[in-house]
Amino acid sequence: MTLNNLKSPKGAHKNIKRIGRGQGSGQGTQAGKGHKGQKARAGGGVRTGFEGGNMPLYMRLPKKGFSNAPFKTEYAEVSLAQLEAKFDGGEVTREALIEKGLLSGINKRRPIKVLANGELKTALTFVNIDKFSKAAAEAVEKAGGKISND
Template sequence: MMLNDIKPAIGAKKRKKRVGCGESSGHGKTSGKGHKGQKARSGGSIRIGFEGGQMPLIRRIPKRGFNNKRFHIQYAPVNLSSIEGITEEIIDENLLRKLGLVKGRVDGIKILGKGEISRAYVFKVHAVSTSAKEKIEKVGGKIELIQ
């Protein structure tokens, strides 16, 4: 078998539908949009869930239950492997943001135990995993949890 003999599977390559290319093409004149009406217009489409002015189903159904998601604390995870090369003694949120390890809006920072560290650091963070805590304390580091 040679490279020039290779062909795609049957049905794998489909030609693009060319609309508005003459009446005999089968997609000419109205370009498959039918005659007049909202769907034939440019930009004419209705939003998802719109039922022609009738009260939408999502608003008709009673809402029940409680969702705890809005009270969920979202931590920015930082692994020990990414901290290994840092020369600073104190690791806090400002330093991690400056180094680009934490981005965006988060409620706190959590140190995770993937990787190893060889230096003793002082961590001022919101949460630490059990494996990370063991590794930090093994090399003589300290953890100061922020509330």
């Protein structure tokens, strides 16, 4: 097989319907557009949602409510179980969490929240961690750790 004898497989290429090319083609005269009217004209037709002069549905329906979704604060979540596995004492800071692989990607920039999944037996000092769940804060205090926001 060479470039000069390449062929498409049978049925791979179908001729396009050439409309408006005379009566003999079977698609002459109105070329599939019917008789006159807005949709038969060049560039004719109505815009999306147009209802022939009626008030369109999208304008009849009430516009209500407010969504705070674009403005909500997304937190990078770290559980007590993860901290217990990676830290054996010392300070827990953003840099330490990144270094231990608990924060990656966009979470490196997000505010951090500590959640109470798992148990904490190690006394850890948390520095500049944004939020703690109630149970997580209690678990840190119970393990002899401290939460400081300097």
